[in-house]
Each structure stands twice: as C-alpha cells, then as structure tokens.
Amino acid sequence: MPVQPRRAALTASATDTVRLSGVGFGYADGPSVLRDINLILAAGSFHFLTGPSGAGKSTLLKLLTLAARPTAGELTLFGEDAGAAPRSALPGFRRRMGVVFQDFRLLDHLSAFDNVALPLRLAGARRDSYAADVEEMLDWVGLGERTDDRPPTLSGGEKQRLAIARAVVNRPDLILADEPTGSVDAAMGERLLKLFQSLNRLGTTVLIASHDEGLAAASGASVLRLEGGRLVGGMA
Amino acid sequence: MIPGLTRSRAAILPRDGGGEPWLAAVIAVLCFLACLSAVGAVSADRAAHGWARQLRAEATVQVRPRVGETGTEAAARAAQTLAGVTGVEEAEAMDRQTAEALLRPWVGDAVLPDLPLPHLVTVRLDRDAPASAVSLSRALAEAGVDATVDDHSLWRGEVERSAALITALAVAAFLLTAGAAGAAIVYATQAGMAAQRTIIETLSLNGASDGRIAGLYQARYGLLAAGAGAAGAAAAMALTAGLRFLGGADGVTPALPVAWSDLLMLSPCPLLAATVALVAARITALARLRGGR
Numbered sequence: 001m002p003v004q005p006r007r008a009a010l011t012a013s014a015t016d017t018v019r020l021s022g023v024g025f026g027y028a029d030g031p032s033v034l035r036d037i038n039l040i041l042a043a044g045s046f047h048f049l050t051g052p053s054g055a056g057k058s059t060l061l062k063l064l065t066l067a068a069r070p071t072a073g074e075l076t077l078f079g080e081d082a083g084a085a086p087r088s089a090l091p092g093f094r095r096r097m098g099v100v101f102q103d104f105r106l107l108d109h110l111s112a113f114d115n116v117a118l119p120l121r122l123a124g125a126r127r128d129s130y131a132a133d134v135e136e137m138l139d140w141v142g143l144g145e146r147t148d149d150r151p152p153t154l155s156g157g158e159k160q161r162l163a164i165a166r167a168v169v170n171r172p173d174l175i176l177a178d179e180p181t182g183s184v185d186a187a188m189g190e191r192l193l194k195l196f197q198s199l200n201r202l203g204t205t206v207l208i209a210s211h212d213e214g215l216a217a218a219s220g221a222s223v224l225r226l227e228g229g230r231l232v233g234g235m236a
Numbered sequence: 237m238i239p240g241l242t243r244s245r246a247a248i249l250p251r252d253g254g255g256e257p258w259l260a261a262v263i264a265v266l267c268f269l270a271c272l273s274a275v276g277a278v279s280a281d282r283a284a285h286g287w288a289r290q291l292r293a294e295a296t297v298q299v300r301p302r303v304g305e306t307g308t309e310a311a312a313r314a315a316q317t318l319a320g321v322t323g324v325e326e327a328e329a330m331d332r333q334t335a336e337a338l339l340r341p342w343v344g345d346a347v348l349p350d351l352p353l354p355h356l357v358t359v360r361l362d363r364d365a366p367a368s369a370v371s372l373s374r375a376l377a378e379a380g381v382d383a384t385v386d387d388h389s390l391w392r393g394e395v396e397r398s399a400a401l402i403t404a405l406a407v408a409a410f411l412l413t414a415g416a417a418g419a420a421i422v423y424a425t426q427a428g429m430a431a432q433r434t435i436i437e438t439l440s441l442n443g444a445s446d447g448r449i450a451g452l453y454q455a456r457y458g459l460l461a462a463g464a465g466a467a468g469a470a471a472a473m474a475l476t477a478g479l480r481f482l483g484g485a486d487g488v489t490p491a492l493p494v495a496w497s498d499l500l501m502l503s504p505c506p507l508l509a510a511t512v513a514l515v516a517a518r519i520t521a522l523a524r525l526r527g528g529r
Contacts, residue, residue, distance in 0.1 A: 065441055067437070067441060087446065087526065088445070088446070090440070091440075091443050091444065091445040091448075094440070094441060094442065094443040095443035099441055099442075101441075105434070105437075105438045105441070107248075107250075107435060107438065108250075109246070109247075109250035109251075110246050110248075111246065114245070114246050118248070118439075118442050119442045119443055121245075121248065122248075122439060122442055122443050122444040122448060123443055127245060166442070170443075
C-alpha cells in the first residue's frame with residue numbers, strides 16, 4: 001500500500017475540507033439542478049452521496065471539482081473561497097483532490113502507467129521520484145501486469161481501477177468518486193472500498209457518489225441523500 | 237531497477253496523425269518562400285549598392301569644341317585638365333569606336349556612321365575622396381573648356397530608390413509569410429484543442445494550469461515548425477547554392493548577385509519559425525482556455 005499520511009495531521013485538526021452554504025446551480029435558461037445545498041465535510045470524514053438518477057449527484061461533484069461554479073451560495077474548499085476563486089487558482093485546489101469520474105476520463109493514447117502518473121507529471125514531478133509509487137499503486141489495484149497496456153485494451157472494471165489509482169496516487173486531501181464501484185464485481189468493489197477507507201484513516205476526506213445504497217449502508221459511513229436537487233437527509 | 241524508469245515518457249497530448257504532416261508541409265513551403273524573399277532582398281540590395289558604388293566612382297563629361305578645334309582635340313584637352321584635379325584617378329577621352337560600341341545595341345550598325353556623336357570624357361574618381369561635379373566643372377571652366385559634367389547622381393538616386401523599394405517589398409513578403417505561418421499555427425491549435433476538448437478537461441481536472449496546457453501545444457507546434465522551417469530553409473539553401481554555382485559571383489542575372497554568405501543568413505529560419513509557432517500557439521491556447529471554449 002503506497003499511500004503515506006501526508007498532511008494527515010493538518011487535515012485532522014484544521015478547517016473543514018468542504019463547506020457549502022446555500023449553494024445552488026442551474027444552467028442558463030434552464031431549471032435549477034441544485035438548490036440551497038448546505039453541507040460540511042469535516043477533514044478526515046467519509047461520506048456516501050446517494051440519490052436517484054438525476055438527483056444532482058454528478059452536478060454536486062462537478063461543483064466540488066470546480067468544473068462548474070455555483071450560481072448561488074458559497075463554496076469553500078480547504079478553508080478557502082473556491083466558488084469565486086480566479087481561474088489561475090484552480091490548479092492549486094485540484095492538486096489537493098483526487099477525482100474518479102463515472103466515465104473514467106482515461107487518456108487512451110497513454111499506457112496504464114502514464115495514466116496513473118498523469119497528476120504527478122502535471123504537478124512537475126520527476127519520473128524517478130514517482131515511478132515506484134505508480135508501479136506499486138498499479139500492483140495494488142491489480143493492474144501490475146498491465147502497466148504498458150492502453151485503456152482501450154482494458155475491461156470496464158480494469159479501467160475503473162486504473163481511474164481510482166490515478167485519483168489516489170498523489171495522496172490527495174479530498175477524494176471525490178462518482179460511482180467508483182459501478183463497473184467492478186462485488187469482490188473488487190469491496191476491495192476498492194477498503195482502499196478508500198484506508199486512505200480515509202490516513203486523514204483523507206472521502207465523498208463517494210453512488211446509487212448503491214446497500215454498499216453505502218454497509219460501509220458504515222455517513223450517507224447524504226440528494227433528491228430533486230436538494231439534500232434531504234443525512235446532513236454531514 | 238524500477239520498471240517505470242526504463243520507459244520513455246509518452247507525450248501527454250495525442251498526435252494528430254492526419255493534420256500535422258500537412259501543417260508541416262504548409263509551414264515548410266512558407267519558410268522556403270520567406271527564405272527566397274530574404275535572399276532576393278539581400279541580392280537586390282547588393283546589386284543596387286554595387287551599381288551605385290560604380291556610378292559614384294565615375295563621371296561623364298560632354299565636351300563642346302571651340303571654333304577651330306575638333307571634338308577629339310577638345311576631349312583630349314578636357315581629359316588632360318581633369319586628370320590633374322584632386323579626387324580624379326584617371327580621365328580618358330572616349331574615342332568614336334568606343335562610343336559607337338555603346339550605342340550599337342540600341343541603334344544598330346546602319347545609322348552609326350552618319351550619327352553625330354557627342355565628345356565624351358570618362359572620368360574615374362578616387363573611391364575614398366571623389367572629386368565633386370562642381371570642382372570638375374570649375375577646373376574645366378578655368379581651362380577654357382566648354383563642357384557639361386554628369387556625376388550620375390540622377391541614375392544613382394533611381395538605383396538606390398529601386399533597391400530600397402525591392403528591400404521593402406521583400407521585408408513585407410517575409411512578414412506576410414511569417415504571418416501566414418502564424419495563422420496556420422493558430423488554426424491548427426484551435427482545431428487541435430477542439431478535437432481534444434475532453435483531454436484538456438481531464439488535464440485541467442488533474443491539476444494542470446492553463447499555462448501548462450498551453451505549453452503542451454507550444455511544445456508540439458514549436459517542434460513541428462522548427463522541423464518544417466529546417467526543411468524549407470534547406471530547400472532554399474539548395475536553390476541558392478545552385479544559383480551561386482551556376483551564376484558565379486555575378487549571379488545568374490546581374491540583378492541578383494547571390495553570395496555564399498547568403499546561405500548562412502538562412503540558418504536562423506528554423507528558430508524563427510519555431511518562435512512564431514511558440515507565440516501563436518501560446519496566445520491561441522490561453523485565449524481558448526480562458527474563454528472556456
């Protein structure tokens with residue numbers, strides 16, 4: 001397990017990792033997708049975000065990854081105002097998060113190794129400083145024998161594991177995952193959940209959006225429920 | 237040994253196998269044309285300066301004989317007078333055969349024997365301190381020679397103005413081709429970013445700054461332009477060398493005397509092409525990223 005408790009002490013005692021106050025979001029000339037979201041994710045906490053399809057789970061994750069900005073309310077990440085942060089400040093926020101996308105967002109022209117190494121390369125790390133971590137992470141998600149293979153040659157489950165490896169390789173303070181166990185079997189789903197839990201124990205805040213309410217309940221984590229763009233239960 | 241260390245780092249952006257060879261070809265052609273413009277400008281300038289220098293070092297004196305004096309005698313007296321003027325290296329009366337040889341290409345042989353020709357003296361001036369037309373006229377007047385001195389200033393001005401115009405046109409052609417290369421890079425960058433929109437989003441969400449993403453496109457198109465610029469410059473060098481080899485120091489035509497040193501002048505072409513591409517790609521990429529398109 002390559003993950004080290006980087007910044008764990010800081011996140012455990014410092015400000016909340018995520019704070020949303022009266023946050024709303026809607027597309028121009030369209031209905032509101034999210035309304036009056038009030039949410040606090042304390043540093044080092046673990047949450048599931050559930051709700052029916054179309055409830056706004058993916059949109060809420062888009063706001064948290066700063067792929068979209070709130071049209072109402074305040075969004076604070078790592079103690080800083082992120083909702084109104086200038087574009088130049090976004091990489092600084094994003095380098096402290098790991099994101100697992102529902103559609104994986106893997107780069108098909110890169111090998112599994114290079115996909116996992118991507119956040120580290122983009123942060124300017126030297127290859128010799130991360131090669132061992134990347135290899136170990138690939139081993140851990142069961143892709144140690146496929147480091148040179150490209151995503152189009154991987155199965156759906158393998159792509160998902162690769163996407164998770166990429167999200168956690170830079171030891172983020174916050175992990176956001178959109179249906180991270182949707183394409184894997186139950187055994188691998190349980191194994192991936194344990195990965196998130198072990199990262200959480202090291203101080204990483206975790207938010208997993210999933211329609212699998214059974215998995216959420218079995219995890220023992222706090223469960224947030226979105227319906228019709230509103231948080232209706234399980235306030236963190 | 238960690239296996240990952242032995243792998244080469246793949247380019248973060250995928251290659252655009254379909255469009256990039258064509259873009260490289262366009263830039264190579266533009267660089268070839270820009271190089272020819274530069275060689276043309278330098279050669280034309282060299283020719284014009286050579287002609288102007290030649291004209292500046294010579295003067296022509298038309299002599300009108302006095303009553304009782306032949307034209308040949310008047311020209312000889314004028315040549316003798318002018319030879320003693322400071323700033324004159326040599327003065328020589330032009331004989332009729334020489335004058336006829338000058339006119340033959342224009343009027344032919346038939347009328348030459350009947351044509352009254354002016355009596356001329358050619359004066360070769362000191363290149364470093366040439367005598368002025370005024371001092372030549374004064375010396376002739378003091379010697380009692382009725383003559384008109386032409387220091388070729390009219391022609392020299394025309395030649396220099398023509399050279400300046402050719403140089404300006406060549407610079408304009410060079411700038412236009414550089415602009416066209418820049419426009420091609422702008423178009424390619426926009427097309428590439430539109431086609432790779434999801435990749436750019438992925439890079440951005442994984443912590444890449446706008447400058448880092450723009451840098452990826454800069455590196456791609458900068459290298460491409462450098463290679464294409466080298467190809468264009470090499471082709472222009474080959475053509476220039478061929479012209480120099482065939483035409484010698486005077487060139488294939490006197491208007492374009494090509495020198496071997498012109499080849500060196502073309503060597504920065506890949507660097508210039510890369511610079512244009514780097515600037516165009518960065519401005520385009522940043523504008524597109526900040527525009528959210």
